[in-house]
Amino acid sequence: MTRKSISRIRYTLGEAVKKPAHVVRDTVEQTSDLLASSGELTFGKGLIGTIIALALGALCLLGVIAFHFPEYLTTPELRRQYSVDFLRQAMLVALLIAGGLSLANIILGFFRKLNLLAFALVISAVALGGSRVPVGNFPDHTPYIGLDWFILDLLGSTLIFIAIEKLLPLRKGQPVFRPEWQTDLKHFAVNHFLVGLILLTVNFVIHHGFGWMVQHDFQLAVQQIGFVPQLLLCILVADLSQYWTHRAYHEIPFLWKFHAVHHSAKSMDWLAGSRQHVLEVIATRVLVMTPLFVVGFSEAVVNAYIIIVGFQAVLNHANVGIPWGPLKYLIVTPDFHHWHHSSDDEAIDRNYAAHYAFLDYLFGTAVKADRRLPDKYGVVGDYMPDGFIAQQAFPFRAKPEG
Known part of the structure; x- marks a missing residue:
């Protein structure tokens, strides 16, 4: 990493520390604008990397929380099939990808406030234990919500079906983020x-x-x-x-x-x-x-x-x-x-x-x-x-x- 890149990161983090209210407000506005938008994504402008960093950072943070409270946030039928070591490795890889993409975009000047948010999500996940959160014994018949099912199905579906839709589209030119995707994602989350x-x-x-x-x-x-x-x-x-x-x-x-x-x-x-x-x-x-x-x-x-x-x-x-x-x-x-x-x-x-x-x-x-x-x-x-x-x-x- 060059001295100039380090200076950019320090400047961005310094601005966030000096003007927290301003940075938070701008970040919230940019995040709201991103979540409300739709249309085709183009390579080379940093938006794809920013979205991946934000999504992985948020899912990793949710995953860490699920590690802390597995009896209430994980699905009994699924956790009986888990390889905890594999999940830890997958989370570590996701944290590295999210952290790397967010830092790269900050250095390159792409959507700095959004990538600062993504980096903050990664830091929060690591601070809460990251992939090293211990999972002890817990009761198996507690009421629960399927946070783990949401995370795994969202990751699996996006990786598999977005790739298939791009390789073999029924309607060519339809963007991944088509109109009303936000509403359907809420249905997806609640039902899970x-x-x-x-x-x-x-x-x-x-x-x-x-x-x-x-x-x-x-x-x-x-x-x-x-x-x-x-x-x-x-x-x-x-x-x-x-x-x-x-x-x-x-x-x-x-x-x-x-x-x-x-x-x-x-x-x-x-x-x-x-x-x-x-x-x-x-x-x-x-x-x-x-x-x-x-x-x-x-x-x-x-x-x-x-x-x-x-x-x-x-x-x-x-x-x-x-x-x-x-x-x-x-x-x-x-x-x-x-x-x-x-x-x-x-x-x-x-x-x-x-x-x-x-x-x-x-x-x-x-x-x-x-x-x-x-x-x-x-x-x-x-x-x-x-x-x-x-x-x-x-x-x-x-x-x-x-």
């Missing part, structure tokens, strides 16, 4: 943070409301089926439930008010599928998981199904264009599901399936169009307000639409 409450509610309703339907001899027979055919059957049972639940959301006006939140996204990408009303998330999980519980699929099969549905739910909303060939008539693809989100006339109340596209052809609800992609997305009339809170309140204030 509430994972504990949602799972607790779903499990309670299923086990106490539908336990009488269980026939153990039948369940034992199902579990004797081989893993692959049992998994395919599990997906079919889940998708049949999903199909009719989804169709009810569209055809019953009261239910549509909740489901319209999901359909209000005007752009389709990996994050758009997160836009859902919390009550719809709970209701759909109950109605889809109950048949799986009653039929009695093995735990390994249900776990595999959960992984598949999580991946496919993101993929089907993603801005990904892949030539699927004849498979498009068998399984749900992004092309197929994008039509479901369209407000074009021929797309209304069509393509309900979540996994097996042939269900829509079987029940006569598949889209019939002479082009590959729809013209526009969203609800007809564009009446849905923007913003997470407004969308959660919408079903209780609005008259049925569409």
